[in-house]
Amino acid sequence: MVAEKFKEAPTVGGTSEECWSILTDVDRIADWVSVVGSVTEIEHLAKYSAVLEDRMGSFSMKADLDVVVTDLQPQKSITIRADGIGFTNHR
Numbered sequence: 001m002v003a004e005k006f007k008e009a010p011t012v013g014g015t016s017e018e019c020w021s022i023l024t025d026v027d028r029i030a031d032w033v034s035v036v037g038s039v040t041e042i043e044h045l046a047k048y049s050a051v052l053e054d055r056m057g058s059f060s061m062k063a064d065l066d067v068v069v070t071d072l073q074p075q076k077s078i079t080i081r082a083d084g085i086g087f088t089n090h091r
Helices: 016-023 026-032
Strands: 036-043 047-056 059-073 077-090
Touching (some): 026 036
């Protein structure tokens, strides 16, 4: 099983309310990541499904993800976990 952990602490020029509004706008965040094909909100700030899709030459990759918010501190931090199955096929 492949696992990755990411942790970032960037400095931004907005209020905490402005930043929170942007960082919890799932559609907006999904637009920033080129491999995200679609995201569906199941329960706001709790559960989502997502599809990652990419293509390299004649190969394509697709991964269906279950995304769960594991820790939520409103206006301060959010931690998510995404689990899924990916596959590659020849086109």
